[in-house]
Each structure stands twice: as C-alpha cells, then as structure tokens.
Amino acid sequence: MLRVLFFLLACQSLILATRKILKVPLYSRRNFNGSDVFLAGNSAKGSETLQLLLQSHNNMEYYGTISMGNPRQNFSVIFDTGSSNTWLPSVNCPKSNSACQNHRKYNSSRSSSYIPDGRNFTLRYGSGRVVGYLSKDTMHVAGAELPSLTFGESLFLQHFAFSSVKFDGLVGLGLGVLSWSNTTPFLELLCTKRLVEKCVFSVYIRRDPREIVFGGFDETKFEGKLHYVPVSQWRTWSLEIAKTTVASKQIGGRSNAILDTGTSLVLVPQQTYHNLLNTLSARQQNGYFVVTCRSGSLPNINILIGDTVFPLTPSNYLMEIILDRKPVCVLAIAPINRGFWVLGDIFLRLYYTVFDATEKRIGLAKAK
Known part of the structure; x- marks a missing residue:
C-alpha cells in the first residue's frame, strides 16, 4: 500500500512539474502580541482623530517558505498581493534593531550567486517601515529557481510592527506598478522565465492544507x-x-x-x-x-x-x-x-x- 501511495505521489509530482505548476504550502500562526492600529477621523467629533485598537482576526498570520542564494538560506515570508517588492532581513542590520535580530538574516558573503546593487530603499506599510539596500540573488521557491531577483536587504525593521511576527520577510506578488525602478518584480520574473505554465496564481487560506498555486488553480x-x-x-x-x-x-x-x-x-x-x-x-x-x-x-x-x-x-x-x-x-x-x-x-x-x-x-x- 505504501508503495502504491508513493507511486501515486510521484506521478502527481511529475504531472505538476511537467505542467509547470508550483504549489507553495502556507502555514498559519497565532500572533499573540500583534495588533493592528488604525487611525481614522471620528465623524462624531469633527476633525478629532479616533484611535481604534483592533487585533487582527484571530491574530493569524499566513506565511510560506522560500530560499535565497547558493547554498540556500531559508526564510519564512508573507506572499503579499498588495505590494510588488521582495525583502529579507540583512545580516548587516545593527544589533540595536531587535526586530531584525529576532529573525533569520540573509548573508550575501555566503552565496556564490549574489550580485550587488547597492541602491537604498525605504518601504512604508500600514503597520510599519522597512529600510535597507538592494541586492540580487537566486530565489528558490517550490522547486523552481528564479535567478537574479532584485530584493531588499533590510537594515531597519520598525519594532512594534515586526518584532513579534513569525515571518522573516515579504515576497510582493503585485503587478509591478509599485516596484523599484529598473527592477523586475517576482511575479513578472517568474512568468518571463517561463517557470510556470500560465501567468496566474491562486490563494486558498480557509483551512489546511493552505496554499498558493503558481501557474494555475485547484x-x-x-x-x-x-x-x-x-x-x-x-x-x-x-x-x-x-x-x-x-x-x-x-x-x-x-x-x-x-x-x-x-x-x-x-x-x-x-x-x-x-x-x-x-x-x-x-x-x-x-x-x-x-x-x-x-x-x-x-x-x-x-x-x-x-x-x-x-x-x-x-x-x-x-x-x-x-x-x-x-x-x-x-x-x-x-x-x-x-x-x-x-x-x-x-x-x-x-x-x-x-x-x-x-x-x-x-x-x-x-x-x-
């Protein structure tokens, strides 16, 4: 029975590889310390600002796993449809930035496929700010290799936003309008390199097994x-x-x-x-x-x-x-x-x- 099951799984993997469909499992974690703070005008009190302290729904965060460089350095990342850029904490972030120190950090000196860029960047999200510089390296995701992806090495992660989260960094799945100038963001590079059958991805997070499928849908x-x-x-x-x-x-x-x-x-x-x-x-x-x-x-x-x-x-x-x-x-x-x-x-x-x-x-x- 185990041999039959193994054979079926092997056949399924072969079909997925042939059709160029990449499945990335998503994991969930309850973030006990996290809360989202939204500032909104209080219409009942004119121009006064009302601060609403609202926890994320069940405080759940969803993340997947990628690797960067050769040999591979593993990271947990949020796949974010609301942005186009990719970033990871850098080994060069100062010890004073605890939000960076609490996560796995990319080390360019350990990667044979690293290509320097050097331009500085600042990204502002609704929950915090990320600052660093740009680099290039090979990303590994769901068995595929994506060479020369431009990503941010983060030197500063805003403490209240990133200190307690499970994920290390972020992979932007946006269409590119918000990407850094003269760079090819993750999704566009994935498609132009023909690593997927179709330039399509789908998201399922209702219950396990949660996943993102690149190249099609389930x-x-x-x-x-x-x-x-x-x-x-x-x-x-x-x-x-x-x-x-x-x-x-x-x-x-x-x-x-x-x-x-x-x-x-x-x-x-x-x-x-x-x-x-x-x-x-x-x-x-x-x-x-x-x-x-x-x-x-x-x-x-x-x-x-x-x-x-x-x-x-x-x-x-x-x-x-x-x-x-x-x-x-x-x-x-x-x-x-x-x-x-x-x-x-x-x-x-x-x-x-x-x-x-x-x-x-x-x-x-x-x-x-």
Missing part, C-alpha cells in the same frame, strides 16, 4: 465556478465593488477594492464604515465600537462584485474580545481615510481567489 478547493471580473485599476490587484448592502439598506456605492493577502482585516472608506456602524447599532466602549455577540440577530454584509453577491456573515466579521473583564464583540472591519476598500484575509478566507496576470482579471469562488 478546482478541488472551491465550489461551483469562478466568477471573473476585470482588474479595475491598471497594474494593481483591484476590482470594482458595485454596491454594498446590509439587509435591505445600501451602506456603500461603487468603489474600487484591493485584494491584499498582507492585510488581516477588511478596510472600508470612512463613510461606508459609519453607515455600517449605524445599521448594526454599534455603540462605543473604551475606544471600540461594540455590537451584540448574538450573531444570529445580525444581518450579512452583502458585497456585489460584477453580477455576484459575496456575503460576509456575522461569524466572519465579528471578533470577541475582553473589555472590563467581560466578553464583547467588535467588527473585524476597520475604516481607512481612502476612497477604496482593502479586502484582506477576512474576505480571502471565505473566497478562493485566482489572480490572472495575462488576462488582467480576478476570479472568485466560495472556498471549500
């Missing part, structure tokens, strides 16, 4: 058919939301939305958020907007994309926290001072997502 991971919509903004993984309703009330109109594997929550424009709070009869308590924990009495949030509604149920958009020694429920949705949505892991856990760089489209289906 039909066993979703129900029904994929609903495709065009990318709404040139060279970014964004789509258009036609409208958003709660019960029979419309809380948001036409808007762009970025699909971002690097963001835990769902972020919405401030007016839409304000409308949502009113519709759900949320009340403010210790800086949080609290709603009832009786999810059965709350309606779905219905997001219309193309001609299909993608609902968020109360069990998806509620988080239980402890305030004044009592459990209360808050939203896994936060406001941003922008005119677009960010559909993070809350949304992506529910819906299998296909990112098609050739056709400039995004496919969505209910994840199994």
